[in-house]
Amino acid sequence: MDSVFSYRKGTSFLHTTLHPFTKMVMFLVVVILSGLWLDIRYLLPLLATGLVLAYIARVPAKLFLFIVLALGLTWFPTVRSTVAQARPEYFKVLDPEWASTGILTINVPFLGLDRLGLTYGSLYWLAGRVCRFAAVVTWGIVFLYTTPISDIANTLYALRVPPSVVFVVQITYKFIPYMASIINQIQDAQKLRGWNLRTLNLVKVFKRSLPLANPLMRRTAMIVEQVTIASQIRGFGSGKVTPLRDLTLSWLDKLIIVLFIGGLIFAFIAMAIWRAGMI
Amino acid sequence: MISIQAKDFSFRYLHQPEGEKALSNLSFEIEEASVVGVIGRAGAGKSTLVKSLNGLVPKVDLGYQEGDIIVDGLNTRHYDVNQLARHVGIVLQNPEVQIFSLTVGDDVAFGPANLGLPREEIFRRVSEAIQAAELEHLVDRNPNEISGGEQQCLAIAGILAMEPKIMAFDEPISMLDPIGKQRVMSILRQVTRRAGTTSITTESGADIEAVAEVVDRLIAIDQGEILIDGDPSTVLQDERIEQIGVGRPQVTELFLELKKRGVDFPRIPITLAEAKQLLEEKLRQLGVKQLLRPPDFCTRPPKHFGPPIVEVENIHHFYNPQVHALKGVSFTIPERQIVGIIGQNGSGKTTLARHLVGLLKPTNKDAIVKVKSIDIRKLRLDKIIRMINYVFQNPDDQLFAETIWEEIAFAPRMIDLPEEEIKRLTEEAMKVFDLEPHKDRYIFGLDEDLKTYLSISCILPLKPDVLLIDEPTTGLDEQGEVKMMRSLKKLRDEMGKTIVIITHNMKTVGNHCDRVLVMSKGHLIMDGTPREVFAQSERLLEADILPPQITRLGQALASEFGCPRDVLTVEEMAEIIDFSIHREMSGA
Numbered sequence: 053m054d055s056v057f058s059y060r061k062g063t064s065f066l067h068t069t070l071h072p073f074t075k076m077v078m079f080l081v082v083v084i085l086s087g088l089w090l091d092i093r094y095l096l097p098l099l100a101t102g103l104v105l106a107y108i109a110r111v112p113a114k115l116f117l118f119i120v121l122a123l124g125l126t127w128f129p130t131v132r133s134t135v136a137q138a139r140p141e142y143f144k145v146l147d148p149e150w151a152s153t154g155i156l157t158i159n160v161p162f163l164g165l166d167r168l169g170l171t172y173g174s175l176y177w178l179a180g181r182v183c184r185f186a187a188v189v190t191w192g193i194v195f196l197y198t199t200p201i202s203d204i205a206n207t208l209y210a211l212r213v214p215p216s217v218v219f220v221v222q223i224t225y226k227f228i229p230y231m232a233s234i235i236n237q238i239q240d241a242q243k244l245r246g247w248n249l250r251t252l253n254l255v256k257v258f259k260r261s262l263p264l265a266n267p268l269m270r271r272t273a274m275i276v277e278q279v280t281i282a283s284q285i286r287g288f289g290s291g292k293v294t295p296l297r298d299l300t301l302s303w304l305d306k307l308i309i310v311l312f313i314g315g316l317i318f319a320f321i322a323m324a325i326w327r328a329g330m331i
Numbered sequence: 332m333i334s335i336q337a338k339d340f341s342f343r344y345l346h347q348p349e350g351e352k353a354l355s356n357l358s359f360e361i362e363e364a365s366v367v368g369v370i371g372r373a374g375a376g377k378s379t380l381v382k383s384l385n386g387l388v389p390k391v392d393l394g395y396q397e398g399d400i401i402v403d404g405l406n407t408r409h410y411d412v413n414q415l416a417r418h419v420g421i422v423l424q425n426p427e428v429q430i431f432s433l434t435v436g437d438d439v440a441f442g443p444a445n446l447g448l449p450r451e452e453i454f455r456r457v458s459e460a461i462q463a464a465e466l467e468h469l470v471d472r473n474p475n476e477i478s479g480g481e482q483q484c485l486a487i488a489g490i491l492a493m494e495p496k497i498m499a500f501d502e503p504i505s506m507l508d509p510i511g512k513q514r515v516m517s518i519l520r521q522v523t524r525r526a527g528t529t530s531i532t533t534e535s536g537a538d539i540e541a542v543a544e545v546v547d548r549l550i551a552i553d554q555g556e557i558l559i560d561g562d563p564s565t566v567l568q569d570e571r572i573e574q575i576g577v578g579r580p581q582v583t584e585l586f587l588e589l590k591k592r593g594v595d596f597p598r599i600p601i602t603l604a605e606a607k608q609l610l611e612e613k614l615r616q617l618g619v620k621q622l623l624r625p626p627d628f629c630t631r632p633p634k635h636f637g638p639p640i641v642e643v644e645n646i647h648h649f650y651n652p653q654v655h656a657l658k659g660v661s662f663t664i665p666e667r668q669i670v671g672i673i674g675q676n677g678s679g680k681t682t683l684a685r686h687l688v689g690l691l692k693p694t695n696k697d698a699i700v701k702v703k704s705i706d707i708r709k710l711r712l713d714k715i716i717r718m719i720n721y722v723f724q725n726p727d728d729q730l731f732a733e734t735i736w737e738e739i740a741f742a743p744r745m746i747d748l749p750e751e752e753i754k755r756l757t758e759e760a761m762k763v764f765d766l767e768p769h770k771d772r773y774i775f776g777l778d779e780d781l782k783t784y785l786s787i788s789c790i791l792p793l794k795p796d797v798l799l800i801d802e803p804t805t806g807l808d809e810q811g812e813v814k815m816m817r818s819l820k821k822l823r824d825e826m827g828k829t830i831v832i833i834t835h836n837m838k839t840v841g842n843h844c845d846r847v848l849v850m851s852k853g854h855l856i857m858d859g860t861p862r863e864v865f866a867q868s869e870r871l872l873e874a875d876i877l878p879p880q881i882t883r884l885g886q887a888l889a890s891e892f893g894c895p896r897d898v899l900t901v902e903e904m905a906e907i908i909d910f911s912i913h914r915e916m917s918g919a
Contacts, residue, residue: 059433059473200433202432202433202437203433206437222432230427237725240685240690243712243716244688244720244722245716245729245745245789246713247741262731263741266731267727267728267729267730267731275428277391277392278425279428281387281391282423284387284391284412284416285416285420285421285429285490286429286445286490287442287446287493288445289445290413290414290416290445291447294443294444294447294448294450295444296440296444
């Protein structure tokens with residue numbers, strides 16, 4: 053089954069032409085820019101470019117459900133941060149008066165919370181946050197979908213990244229889908245014994261999580277032990293690892309890397325001088 | 332030249348109480364280029380022995396070691412695991428945890444690359460290992476997309492590429508389909524013969540026939556001690572083999588049975604080829620022209636089953652547009668039948684089972700999945716599980732409570748039954764596998780056989796009419812298998828349950844099932860009694876299945892002696908040979 057972490061063979065230029073190192077640079081630049089920028093006007097083009105690349109790479113649309121799922125799971129911190137953006141002094145680029153125009157606000161005169169609620173500015177911030185998350189995930193999915201882990205590992209080895217770090221990347225990538233299938237299996241096995249989490253009683257929720265948590269912990273411990281053993285058997289940790297491939301970049305790779313790194317430097321300068329990307 | 336030497340070697344795991352040992356005073360020597368089988372029931376100490384060969388025990392699995400193990404001239408006490416990895420390679424039971432890379436070629440290179448070898452040397456080793464493991468056609472494939480047998484061959488290739496002098500295999504074929512088993516064992520043998528490597532392979536019993544085909548020597552261990560050590564034929568004839576529950580190859584059982592009946596042979600065979608040759612010689616010598624069933628021999632009489640309880644029609648299932656896991660599967664199962672579902676890894680058996688209990692829905696609208704004439708596609712899972720239920724292969728996927736009692740009482744608690752009823756149902760479920768004496772035992776540290784019995788007992792309080800059980804005999808020794816199948820028959824005979832088992836164990840199917848469904852690549856390709864199905868061995872190859880060894884012996888004797896092609900059990904074959912010899916001698 054497809055997952056956000058699975059590579060699939062394809063014929064797009066992202067699969068066949070670009071070097072993993074180039075894709076790594078592109079992804080890292082997007083992650084850094086998304087971390088810096090707050091303004092949706094800057095973040096939207098990043099997301100749009102990611103979506104175009106996803107279309108070119110023929111990434112299955114259902115993988116993007118992960119964005120919805122992750123946003124759904126993080127609704128509480130998102131809402132908490134959004135309602136905390138109601139004060140005008142938070143906005144340095146947007147018109148503070150417009151930004152602090154309240155839609156639904158309250159004053160909390162204790163714990164230093166002051167004004168909380170929804171304003172035009174907080175909604176603008178929220179839109180930027182969602183867009184930033186979607187952009188990073190989209191580029192991440194495109195990167196993982198078009199780049200085999202062995203190519204990523206070899207590139208990291210060629211870049212002289214310590215073998216233990218590369219191994220952790222490799223193992224995480226390989227075992228996340230495996231662990232996901234084990235979680236599904238445990239959940240199904242318990243469902244067949246009548247287990248469910250349908251209760252609002254927190255004590256019951258805790259008790260009912262044990263049939264999932266205990267087997268999962270046991271299986272995880274077993275897998276960690278087996279992987280440790282299997283890696284040691286294969287000589288992991290012996291010392292210097294030989295990279296299987298060289299880092300040879302085509303002119304297109306070099307051009308893209310220069311453009312992305314140049315773009316990143318320009319974004320830093322623009323942010324420092326003109327507050328570009330800030331709100 | 333001595334390749335492995337154990338000198339008074341004992342080992343106790345950290346968690347074991349003082350006085351208890353996983354391995355106790357082992358002393359043996361293994362010659363270079365030999366293939367040695369270490370047999371014993373689950374928990375006998377086989378895996379500990381294998382792990383001690385490259386220092387995993389005690390350096391990774393911590394504990395207390397006494398005595399020494401010398402491998403390839405190195406005392407394992409003085410070297411790290413990754414240093415010993417150049418001398419001793421280990422292939423584990425589960426191929427999935429041994430594969431790290433995204434292509435077959437890269438995965439084979441993982442070990443040599445870790446050793447920091449020059450790239451040319453790595454490529455040479457990879458190429459040779461891939462050739463030896465017969466994986467040339469899969470070099471660029473993703474290991475997740477190849478069969479279980481191929482994955483295990485990949486794990487072997489990964490170890491071969493490190494060019495160790497000693498290779499140890501820890502139950503390497505227990506999770507594979509019959510053809511996968513045959514392939515892995517044949518590669519094991521070839522590699523040892525070609526490269527002069529010393530090999531050790533462990534076995535709990537279910538695959539003793541495959542192991543007997545390749546070993547030069549057998550060491551039987553029980554409770555951490557060496558019980559018997561010698562040439563395979565001598566060890567497998569020893570009566571103590573029954574005591575440790577490993578079992579013998581069916582052909583060995585047959586010749587021992589014939590010996591009891593007064594038919595003498597120059598030796599007792601342990602392989603199919605040897606058995607065929609000995610029997611042919613004997614039959615020719617006695618002038619036996621034809622092997623016939625005695626007229627009064629009662630092949631399993633047709634049973635009378637109830638009306639259909641499971642009805643399946645035209646199930647298709649797509650996991651994604653490329654993966655068409657079930658391709659129009661249809662069948663019905665009558666009440667009180669014991670059905671075996673067999674097929675290669677990835678043939679769709681588990682996907683089918685998941686449909687039968689409502690965990691998956693067919694992807695086509697016109698499919699029918701009915702249990703007790705009710706379309707379960709429209710039912711909630713909590714209703715379905717009281718009509719039909721499914722036990723997964725790995726008990727560790729479900730066991731979580733403190734004690735056996737609590738574990739069994741969990742299901743009736745979840746459906747809010749009154750405490751009295753929970754107590755009654757739990758006690759009733761414990762009786763099926765005689766679990767009452769263990770009811771207060773902690774789940775952690777239970778033996779494999781108890782875990783398997785427990786995982787089935789856990790769903791019995793829900794009173795499902797149909798039980799689907801995935802690999803019920805995996806991890807059980809021969810006595811455990813007998814107990815399991817006897818208990819399942821009791822459930823059928825006394826409680827009217829319908830039993831469906833998914834298995835790779837053809838002996839279990841031949842001995843205990845009323846009917847077999849054969850799956851291959853998402854299709855149901857055969858459906859009949861074990862006799863009907865196993866008689867068509869060529870067709871079975873489509874599903875990577877080999878009939879039980881005794882059936883294959885009958886088929887090997889069919890052309891010259893007209894032996895029935897559908898012999899199912901050792902007793903039946905012994906009857907046929909005994910009857911035919913006496914018939915010839917009496918001139919009838």
